[in-house]
Amino acid sequence: xxxxxxxxxxxxxxxxxxxxxxxxxxxxxxxxxxxxxxxxxxxxxxxxxxxxxxxxxxxxxxxxxxxxxxxxxxxxxxxxxxxxxxxxxxxxxxxxxxxxxxxxxxxxxxxxxxxxxxxxxxxxxxxxxxxxxxxxxxxxxxxxxxxxxxxxxxxxxxxxxxxxxxxxxxxxxxxxxxxxxxxxxxxxxxxxxxxxxxxxxxxxxxxxxxxxxxxxxxxxxxxxxxxxxxxxxxxxxxxxxxxxxxxxxxxxxxxxxxxxxxxxxxxxxxxxxxxxxxxxxxxxxxxxxxxxxxxxx
Amino acid sequence: xxxxxxxxxxxxxxxxxxxxxxxxxxxxxxxxxxxxxxxxxxxxxxxxxxxxxxxxxxxxxxxxxxxxxxxxxxxxxxxxxxxxxxxxxxxxxxxxxxxxxxxxxxxxxxxxxxxxxxxxxxxxxxxxxxxxxxxxxxxxxxxxxxxxxxxxxxxxxxxxxxxxxxxxxxxxxxxxxxxxxxxxxxxxxxxxxxxxxxxxxxxxxxxxxxxxxxxxxxxxxxxxxxxxx
Numbered sequence: 001x002x003x004x005x006x007x008x009x010x011x012x013x014x015x016x017x018x019x020x021x022x023x024x025x026x027x028x029x030x031x032x033x034x035x036x037x038x039x040x041x042x043x044x045x046x047x048x049x050x051x052x053x054x055x056x057x058x059x060x061x062x063x064x065x066x067x068x069x070x071x072x073x074x075x076x077x078x079x080x081x082x083x084x085x086x087x088x089x090x091x092x093x094x095x096x097x098x099x100x101x102x103x104x105x106x107x108x109x110x111x112x113x114x115x116x117x118x119x120x121x122x123x124x125x126x127x128x129x130x131x132x133x134x135x136x137x138x139x140x141x142x143x144x145x146x147x148x149x150x151x152x153x154x155x156x157x158x159x160x161x162x163x164x165x166x167x168x169x170x171x172x173x174x175x176x177x178x179x180x181x182x183x184x185x186x187x188x189x190x191x192x193x194x195x196x197x198x199x200x201x202x203x204x205x206x207x208x209x210x211x212x213x214x215x216x217x218x219x220x221x222x223x224x225x226x227x228x229x230x231x232x233x234x235x236x237x238x239x240x241x242x243x244x245x246x247x248x249x250x251x252x253x254x255x256x257x258x259x260x261x262x263x264x265x266x267x268x269x270x271x272x273x274x275x276x277x278x279x280x281x282x283x284x285x286x287x288x289x290x291x292x293x294x295x296x297x
Numbered sequence: 298x299x300x301x302x303x304x305x306x307x308x309x310x311x312x313x314x315x316x317x318x319x320x321x322x323x324x325x326x327x328x329x330x331x332x333x334x335x336x337x338x339x340x341x342x343x344x345x346x347x348x349x350x351x352x353x354x355x356x357x358x359x360x361x362x363x364x365x366x367x368x369x370x371x372x373x374x375x376x377x378x379x380x381x382x383x384x385x386x387x388x389x390x391x392x393x394x395x396x397x398x399x400x401x402x403x404x405x406x407x408x409x410x411x412x413x414x415x416x417x418x419x420x421x422x423x424x425x426x427x428x429x430x431x432x433x434x435x436x437x438x439x440x441x442x443x444x445x446x447x448x449x450x451x452x453x454x455x456x457x458x459x460x461x462x463x464x465x466x467x468x469x470x471x472x473x474x475x476x477x478x479x480x481x482x483x484x485x486x487x488x489x490x491x492x493x494x495x496x497x498x499x500x501x502x503x504x505x506x507x508x509x510x511x512x513x514x515x516x517x518x519x520x521x522x523x524x525x526x
Binding site for chain 2: 029064074078079109112113116136137139140141143145146147149150153154170183187190191193194195197198200201202204205209210239
């Protein structure tokens with residue numbers, strides 16, 4: 001039942017999803033403000049936990065946490081900007097600013113990494129093909145054919161291998177003869193796949209592929225919910241752009257790290273926080289509804 | 298197969314010279330941490346003209362199918378050898394695609410192989426760089442297809458060279474990724490640390506080219522002659 005609880009967000013139209021991911025990732029990439037990056041990372045992590053569960057997240061942490069500290073602590077070794085010198089290492093100053101900059105950079109990197117993970121889980125190949133099918137129809141066709149060939153060729157490989165084993169081709173052991181046998185299978189597979197797929201191509205042109213005025217069926221419908229979601233995303237993203245443009249979300253590390261002054265930036269933090277937490281909120285809402293309905297049945 | 302017209306040559310040089318210049322200029326002139334992401338955007342954009350050219354040419358469906366087969370084979374190859382780290386036939390197949398199907402198809406074979414195989418090996422901010430790197434390897438193989446097809450030794454040289462350049466380029470990306478700026482000390486340290494990986498990778502290119510070039514080339518030639526592609 002896990003997948004039923006956890007696909008509320010991915011039921012949005014592919015265009016809505018693409019607009020959302022691109023907006024969040026671009027803001028994360030181009031706004032170095034630590035608060036924004038922290039919010040983005042939190043949103044990405046919470047969403048990925050909803051999508052893939054806490055076990056997968058714990059596994060990720062074991063891999064990413066050391067990297068996080070590596071990025072943070074190696075930056076001062078290579079960069080000696082900044083006014084607050086902590087200590088000297090081999091006669092080179094290690095500065096607080098460089099350390100903070102490293103941490104900020106790590107926040108940004110892992111924010112983008114987690115959002116990419118979510119993108120990978122949500123934007124399945126059918127959605128991507130739908131998105132790219134309009135501007136790049138031939139490319140999408142090549143892509144979808146390759147996607148289909150991968151499992152097909154795997155199966156065929158096994159078939160050829162079985163046939164050759166039955167003929168006694170794999171009877172002698174040893175590394176070299178194994179390689180020779182594999183090469184023979186590969187050769188047969190390549191010949192078979194070219195012949196077979198060119199038939200597909202000819203049959204497609206015979207049926208009028210690529211002619212004008214041909215329509216194609218698509219599973220995705222743009223509903224009111226999707227349009228509303230796009231508008232909300234764009235409005236919230238626009239507020240972040242305003243914040244960056246007016247300097248409210250500016251932050252510098254060198255020579256001295258800036259200190260937050262007035263509270264004017266808080267509004268921008270809140271608005272971006274809403275944007276970053278939208279998928280998590282949607283998934284949570286869906287999960288709660290599901291639980292509630294379950295208990296009433 | 299495809300002739301290089303002056304107009305096309307200008308278009309190619311814009312893509313292949315100006316964009317790297319932009320990346321390098323951004324790296325050295327702008328004292329701005331964002332250029333790792335700017336270069337990421339450029340990597341995405343750089344792929345677009347190639348895709349557009351492919352779309353515009355009224356490509357034969359049969360050629361598209363052959364391209365799809367090569368992409369699938371290179372992705373499968375990356376799978377088949379994933380137990381040996383960094384030992385993969387992707388570059389060899391991409392080079393052969395460029396040789397026998399033309400420069401644009403070579404680029405597409407490289408870019409799509411990176412894109413598709415990362416569905417299984419993990420998508421991330423590095424995907425556009427791999428797409429561009431492998432794409433350009435296939436593209437140049439197509440441009441120099443005549444001498445490369447004639448002399449196996451040249452082909453092997455190109456394969457080893459392409460592998461090394463690809464690794465060095467990906468190391469540039471790693472440095473940008475780690476520091477947000479290009480620090481030469483870090484790059485040198487990284488290249489030295491990655492030397493065995495680069496060596497294995499270049500060697501795998503050579504081995505797979507040696508194994509695949511003749512038989513796969515013969516098969517592609519045969520298909521071309523049989524169906525008049």
